[in-house]
Amino acid sequence: MSKDSSYEAVERFVNILEDSGLRKRLELSDEDIADTLWLALQMGVENTQIREISPKTETPSENPKTPVFQTVEPSINIYTPPLDLSPQKSQNEEKIEGLPFQAPAAPALPNKLQISRALRPLMRKVPSYSRRILDVEATVNRIVDALIVEQEIWIPITKPQPERWLNLELVVEENRSSFIWQETINELEEILNSYGIFRTVRSWNLLSNRQNNLQLVSRKKGKRKNYCQYNYRELYQSDGRGLILLISDCVSTIWQQETIYQWLQKWSNQAPTAIMQLFPERLWLSSELGLGYKVQLSAFNPGVPNSKLICREDLDIEQALNLPIITLESASLKEWAKVVAGYGKTQTPAIVLDLDFIKEQVNVKEQVNETIISQYSEASPEAIVDRFLATASPTAQRLAGLMAAVPVSLPVVHLIQKTMLPKSTAINVAEVFLSGMIERKKNIYSPISLHQEEVNNRETDEYEYDFVPEVRKLLNQAMRLAETENVLDVVSEYIAEKIDSPFKSFTALLSNLSNLSQEQQVNLLPFAHVATEVLHNLGGKYADFAKKIEVNRLQKIIDGNLPFFQLFAGEYICAVKWGGETGIWHEGTENLLISTQGEVQFRSRFGLAVIQNLAVQKQTLSWSFDNNQTAASITLIENSENSYFWEENQTGKLFEGWLNYPNEGRIDFRGKFVIIDPLQFSEFTFESATIILIDDSIKTQTFYFEVAIIKVNQSNSDNILEIDRSPAQAIGFVEDLGRGIQLRKTQLEMMLIPGGTFAMGSPAEELEHRDNESPQHTVTVQPFFMGKYPITQAQWKAVAKLPKVNQDLKPEPSNFKGDNLPVEQVSWYDAVEFCDRISKHTSKSYRLPSEAEWEYACRAGTTTPFYFGETITTDLANYRGVDNEEYKWSGSYGQGPKGIYREKTEEVGSFGVANAFGLYDMHGNVWEWCLDDSHDSYEGAPTDGSAWIYDKDNTYQNKKNTVLLGGSWDNNPEDCRSAYRNYYSWAGRGIFYNFIGFRIVCGVGRTLE
Helix, strand or coil: CCHHHHHHHHHHHHHHHHHHCHHHHHCCCHHHHHHHHHHHHHHCCCCCCCCCCCCCCCCCCCCCCCCCCCCCCCCCCCCCCCCCCCCCHHHCEEECCCCCCEEECCCCCCCHHHHHHHCHHHCCEEEEEEEEEECHHHHHHHHHHHHHCCCCCCCCCEEEEEEECCEEEEEEECCCCHHHHHHHHHHHHHHHHHCCCCCEEEEEEEEECCCCCEEEEECCCCCCCCCCEECHHHHCCCCCCEEEEEEECCCCHHHHCHHHHHHHHHHHHHCCEEEEECCCHHHHHHCHHHHCEEEEEECCCCCCCHHHCEECCCCCCCCEEEEEEECCCHHHHHHHHHHHCCCCCCCEEEEEEEHHHHHHHHHHHHHHHHHHHHHHHHCCHHHHHHHHHHHCCHHHHHHHHHHCCCCECHHHHHHHHHHCCCCCCHHHHHHHHCCCCEEEEECCCCCCCCCHHHHHCCCCCCEEEEECCCHHHHHHHHCCHHHHHHHHHHHHHHHHHHCCCCCCCHHHHHHCHHHCCHHHHHHHHHHHHHHHHHHHHHCHHHHHHHHHCCHHHHHHHHCCCHHHHHHHCEEEEEEEECCHHHCCEEEEEEEEEECCCCCEEEEECCEEEECEEEEEECCEEEEEECCCCEEEEEEEEEEECCCCCCCCCEEEEEEEEEEEECCCEEEEEEEEEECCCHHHCHHHCCCCCCEEEECCCCCCEEEEEEEEEEEEECCCCCCEEEEEEEEEEEEEEEEECCCCCCCHHHEEEEEEECCEEEEECCCCCCCCCCHHHCCCEEEEECCEEEECCCCEHHHHHHHHCCCCCCCCCCCCCCCCCCCCCECCCCCHHHHHHHHHHHHHHHCCCEECCCHHHHHHHHHCCCCCCECCECCCCCCCCECCCCCECCCCECCCCCCCCCCCCCCCCCCCCCCCCECCCCCCCCCECCEEEEEEECCCCCCCCCCCCCCCCCCHHHCCCCCCCEEEECCCCCCCHHHHCCCCCECCCCCCCCCCCCCEECCCEEECEEEEC
16 A cells, blocks of 8 residues: 555544544544554454465465564555443442442553553564465466466465464462452453454463362353363463463462462463562562562563573572563553563563572471461451551551441442542552451351352352451541541442432431331441441440441341331340359349330340340340440240249240340349330330431531640649640531632631530629629520631622622721731621622521520530630730730739730631631630620520521611620630620621621531431
């Protein structure tokens, strides 16, 4: 084909791609099109087999013993469809063993195109031994010669058909970590089979049986496992065109046997043989490859066996095994491919093993393996975790912490990787699974109807994985609470989408198990059990929440035991006997309560307990509680002719069993049914957790901050303050006010204030108590969001540019200038206009806080005058820390010290400490506007946290004075108390001073009880 015609063909091919829309749909670049044409050129065109007319056909020498390398330029068919290099859709989802539905999985090999390009040196073509094609030029010349001599018989001439050079033998080691690399290996196998790199590809599995004998079996993807064994010589290629690639992480017991090294030596003497190491080079020494020497190998001839590779280092080894080691990085593959193809100057990393030394090490390891295994099995959970933290990468450490919050399965891990650790790889997953922290267990959820033969022939083993006992708890406690909550919410949100549940967060999902269908409950069982275990491990409020949700009810529903509970529901009066046969029965000391839904409670001399870990087998109940310190097992029956209870021929519902109390041992345990009034059966009313349902438009995140408590050291005459700082965290969200331009200074950070009940006002004995802070009364506040800081001047300026709602706003009203200084010299009406504008802009409901909301948020669960404690210091807040001689005000409060007087506002958050809700500057800096009208006392004040306003329908036209809270830079410390109310006549809604600002709140949605 001439250059002009080639150019026209390529141009026509590109035009076809453009016109059909394929180029845009496949996102083909110019380089992609060039690669496609090049690949088509290398593959050639498929020709129909031509029948040979005469046995006297002139051919080159047939069946050469060695491959003849020559340049082959077959014609290119420009209409050949372009090769699809996109990931296969079938690999984008995988089933979660811990959850019975699909989870998204990212491609295990994102660099497929780079890998195929790296293997180009192996794509050369050689004449085929068996397939032939028509030699057009030679045939035409013969026909011309025949016409010249007037011969009437035209005889075609054939030649060997060009074909790929190498036949690949792909050997995949199967071991306990194989499932981690399965998707990676499958996608690599797809590349090697589909991209036209090799003439043939045969796949094998290398495994070890229970007798530690090495086995080679055919690898059949997507079918039942093939257990037909082959001899290792099956990989030999008599024509010298074989290539053997062993995929392994080199950490299994196979590499502690002499057989694998013998096989590798035999293979490498016959053909180029390499190990594809799944771990990166930094981890090679942790595998069995650490027994060898790291070298660089090269070759000047193509396809030479390993024994003829050139090593420039003199290692003086008599029995040397040269093994090129490659990884799934394109650069590593490219170097190795060039060495196989005989590019003399190129070198590839390799390991040289001294087989005599290996033999000695194998014998030694056989003697110490049992000792090592024993040490590992006896290692404490703390030692296992410490060993992992000392050797694992930071990414693997964080992955392990996240995995500890959810069921252990590879697809669940992939979901975590995609959503929370996108830069993690299968290597990090392997670090966790091979750390000794995870053990394999028989899958309790596998179908019990399968015969053993069917189970043995299943493609995937019915096993599940879990952390070694107590390891999950250690990891839970080591992780930040926010990350544990986050991973629980990630999995919960995915579950909710799959089962069409309105409950997105893990708290809502777990609290509403009984509202789901039985099928949905079945799907949630693994996650629910792990989640409650994690919450118990975290302790505190999380453990309290775990006790409030009744996951055991779900287990009983799954087991189909509802008829049993409906039959034996009721209250049983119990008797116990200590001392075995010689003991005496004590009647009425315990009560057992069973509900029709499967809730079980036990009232003993130690109190009332909700039974955890309840198991049901036929008519026997067993359980444990008090952190497994107390256990029991009872069998329920109807009627008994034996004197097992308190009299012979007992009728009705009965049970017999045993209890095991700490320090008391086993106790005989019996009970009989008591007829009770169903209305008095109140013990089965379980307290439900309060679930905050946040509006879907609010994307929450975790904020980390520092809190401080002031302690006064009274050990001597001088009261010395000690500031105890500690880390804390809370939930909130960020509202960007920059109209699409995300600037830190215009981002409004809103903190979630959880609902609760508190005592509003101050007690009479509080220092500097005012009458208008009485009477102290109980108020219940619903959840809401509140600004982390007072509104800043940068935020004010951004909102002032938004469209007017009721009145104009000055863009720069403040006396003290600075973007991060609180805005001041704004009236109450200005603040309301600010809220109206931001509400319209964001479609969220923003407003000023009520007086009750402000004090509740300021206290953050404290009852002291300040959320710092009993006193305050200018090291933590901006107020007048010196005496005011004119008004006789003190610059100190209580036992606190005097301080400084800054005489101006300070940047928000500049003191670096917040209260427990994550709110800064609640004491001092600027007074803050509230919604309420002013009142002389709390007589008749609302108790629901709402604003106390006379005319709620005309809030904007309200001319009454309001309330200012929090104190300012110009006030003494007593005015900065949580309960202090500034409602005097000058606090009118229309005033503005350089010590008055505000912060805003946002509605949260609704709550579930």
